[in-house]
Amino acid sequence: CRCLEAIKNGTTPNIIIMLMDDMGWGDLGVFGQPSKETPNLDRMAAEGMLFPNFYTANPLCSPSRAALLTGRLPVRNGFYTTNGHGRNAYTPQEIVGGIAQDEVLLPEMLRKASYVSKIVGKWHLGHRPGFLPLEHGFDEWFGSPNCHFGPYNNSDRPNIPVYKNSQMVGRYYEEFGINLKTGESNLTQIYLEESLVFIRSQATTHQPFFLYWAVDATHAPVYASKGFLGKSQRGRYGDAVMELDHGVGVILGELRSLGLAEDTFVFFTSDNGAALISAPMQGGSNGPFLCGKQTTFEGGMREPAIAWWPGHIPAGTVSHQLGTVMDLFTTSLTLAGLATPGDRIIDGLDLTSVLLNSTLIDRPIFYYRGNVLMAVRLGMYKAHYWTWTNSMEEFKKGINFCPGEEVVGVTTHEQKEHTMQPLIFNLGWDPGEKYPISVLSPEYQTALQQITPVLEQHQKHLLPGVPQLNMCDLAVMNWAPPGCEKLAKCLKGPKSEPWKCHWPH
């Protein structure tokens, strides 16, 4: 193939991963959003390859992002907790842990092929020294280590810092405003500008680059800048989507103007399903899929995904390849002419043949919650070994991850084990996971016989990493990030009193 030849000849492409936050499969026009307000993404799909069967590695931000950058399941890279059974954990301000030192991240690898790497936006792999992006292979960073929650009072709890490289340059709700009433914030515009500056500068130096555009306007509290507020049919959430879609258009347009379009592989996806708990005003749509963020139903883990690389990836194509965010690690390495690390298990597949030659690779998808394997997909079949939405106690408080979507025996409020007789769905004819296949049917037996050995193989070789998300401590919050002195923004935290974090979901 011409393209792989080109790679071997040393003309490795630039790589841009556009990772959305809590954006759902159903939020893009090309994936069926009725409002059709994403013309730039729809055009990106028309010029590239659409993946309707693309997954995250966990239905929550931090583990998903850790998986993307390491190419490994959270249960291997340590982005999970053992404080409870089947609980999603992440990196709030009080988390003690973060990405382990012995994990190898994509930008660290790409540096070997002379790539310059920048992350713009949300990191979420730990905010303490040693966990930050520049310690893990990124050359530049503009963004934040945590979610943009707040505002806080800076006495019990500090506002979240915004970094430029290794220094804090301000805090959310202070230098970087988000108006919770109106939803106005110009952060997406700042993130766009930071990306354009990087791309232009790399175009001048002719060094290959990796841009990780981890924008977060679609994560509650949802925000958009003045020019986009009120523009969508879908409320504030839709405004945020429209602004991000616009950003995608600007970035692709910039690549074209700089003559880099044929030299840049761009992949668009999201870190987890739409947060139906915040919907509809601050949460998106998972299209026909069941439930949302926090769950291992399709709505929690199936992601919008588009690959774009004009002249290399055939335009206007659809690939039914089962893909995951971890594949972006492996695929990027291949595009950079690098091998994956040989000293550890990598879960990501190399999708270059899928992208360039439209092949299909048979592979399973594993749906984890914490270190519990909840479900496995193989081909069209998905077997649930555990089902859970959230506890009845939380549900009674109004926390509902599946609003208007109760499926009896499926969207359970107790952690229900089905390991002896998994609930199996055929996602081809039942993408909404509403009709479990009868255990008495030949189809059930066929599906089970296909999945069981894959499950056994996976579990036989599974050596869980050390869980990084067990301990919390108010002392570790962002009291005095590097750079705070210059800004006179150093705060004093309490004494260290670590506790086992409580993860209700």
Added chain:
Amino acid sequence: CRCLEAIKNGTTPNIIIMLMDDMGWGDLGVFGQPSKETPNLDRMAAEGMLFPNFYTANPLCSPSRAALLTGRLPVRNGFYTTNGHGRNAYTPQEIVGGIAQDEVLLPEMLRKASYVSKIVGKWHLGHRPGFLPLEHGFDEWFGSPNCHFGPYNNSDRPNIPVYKNSQMVGRYYEEFGINLKTGESNLTQIYLEESLVFIRSQATTHQPFFLYWAVDATHAPVYASKGFLGKSQRGRYGDAVMELDHGVGVILGELRSLGLAEDTFVFFTSDNGAALISAPMQGGSNGPFLCGKQTTFEGGMREPAIAWWPGHIPAGTVSHQLGTVMDLFTTSLTLAGLATPGDRIIDGLDLTSVLLNSTLIDRPIFYYRGNVLMAVRLGMYKAHYWTWTNSMEEFKKGINFCPGEEVVGVTTHEQKEHTMQPLIFNLGWDPGEKYPISVLSPEYQTALQQITPVLEQHQKHLLPGVPQLNMCDLAVMNWAPPGCEKLAKCLKGPKSEPWKCHWPH
């Protein structure tokens, strides 16, 4: 506008209406079907105009089809029942009524502009003499007056006839086989061939034509021909969709080869939402919308819709116009250079400016069940005055029009009246009708103030037609349709014993 000029100059386009049966909004790739198995329809959309906000006039076959062909709501054209409150009625074999003699159908009108009209497929506007297509303006017919239910024993109940023009040429499950076990039937291929023959013959005569392609493979019992069975990821239903999609591609291709593409206006839509009660094996997908066929939630009445007329309708566009099947009546007349009948109320709008100049017309959508106005949509707001799925008695028997989609207080099993304080949804941010707007909010008041005068205006001028679907009688079934003698297929029916039809939904 160039195009309207052309119309005025006498070069009126051919008209093809492709009306699917029980196909859902979510069944097309371009509307977000994950399997993306409709390349021809997706291409039709890329070459034409997509309507994400297009509606039928009733969530059941017969009234929907009567509305399309008369441009009038079923409550006006008589395609409803008064045997129960808010009941959907249709034309089963035992129905006494049919389309009233004083209704004016689209082909009758088009005849005035020298159009030749053919219906291929399902009629469903009454099967007794006087109700059939050739009595109402069609010049040719190949298809059937009823659904393809069966097989029957020809003693209590005759098999459904298939007509060629005014003569029966066989019956379903006899001359026209449908294998209920395998789902195999070549009917879609026959319907395709009948259409191609008509188009080719009209291309030769240079007389404008109207083709009403009313195929029904996606109505249970779902069928597909050998070449398509087992091809879809979605089971038998998906096979049927793929075969119909293929048919669309063949027809559009034929228009191109004959040089007629720029002279033919083609509109693709469906008669009601996907029948979730038959899903997933024999029913489709309504994408993000609530419930399905039989209901006045979006899933019951929002339809896939694509307009195609190369050189006239701008390619690759999306119109957010609220449209209905009744608009096809009025729009077709305008395209043919004809005025609508002046002696009656026509509910259909002329969409030519929408199609040719991308304008938007403000108009309401009325959701009826029988003669009960269940809901009204205006702009993004939908107000429900009555909610009902089906009776608890039917529901307990397993008849579920909203499987896995219970929304408390919305998908009610009693007929619940909300006329004093309608349930209002913002379909922009809540297309799934899951989050009623709080009656205490200013938005609720604004929405209500907009909708109330529209509702009052509608009801003030409403003069219901004589209900045609009240009486049933076994004697009127298809015992001896015209042409039965030649085939030696005349059956003897029972004596006339009319009763008031029972409409449970």
